[in-house]
Amino acid sequence: MQTHNLNVTQGVNAGTARIQSEHIADWAALIGRIGLALIFVWSGYGKLADIPNTVGYMNAYHVPMANVLVWPAALLELVGAGMLLAGWKARWAALPSASLIPSGARQNNSSMAGKRSSAGFWKR
Numbered sequence: 062m063q064t065h066n067l068n069v070t071q072g073v074n075a076g077t078a079r080i081q082s083e084h085i086a087d088w089a090a091l092i093g094r095i096g097l098a099l100i101f102v103w104s105g106y107g108k109l110a111d112i113p114n115t116v117g118y119m120n121a122y123h124v125p126m127a128n129v130l131v132w133p134a135a136l137l138e139l140v141g142a143g144m145l146l147a148g149w150k151a152r153w154a155a156l157p158s159a160s161l162i163p164s165g166a167r168q169n170n171s172s173m174a175g176k177r178s179s180a181g182f183w184k185r
Contacts, residue, residue, distance in 0.1 A: 091148075098145040105138030 108115045108131060115135075119127035144154035 094145045094148065094151060098142040101138040101142035101145070105135045105142065108135035108138070 112131060115131050116127045119131060124130060141154040145151055
């Protein structure tokens with residue numbers, strides 16, 4: 062008959078390591094949400110702070126009804142940022158935000174540069 066000696070301290074340390082890694086993952090997710098939300102706040106506020114130039118910028122890319130669509134675009138970014146910061150329905154906030162990625166990628170691969178291009182770059 063074989064006996065097994067259970068080293069209790071090994072079990073406790075393994076449990077502690079698992080709990081510590083869960084806390085690190087929670088903190089990493091929080092820091093990621095805050096960082097992404099700040100990018101969307103920066104971009105949304107930039108749109109609202111200078112509507113005429115934002116509309117002109119959208120018109121340069123042949124966005125139809127740019128003078129109308131600038132408002133929902135800014136609202137989408139600001140509301141999505143708030144949802145990410147609060148952690149409320151963060152996955153739902155990510156869906157419309159993900160729709161901005163193709164336009165941001167197209168915008169950043171063009172010859173235009175500036176504040177809006179750098180905001181689009183960080184969204185990728």
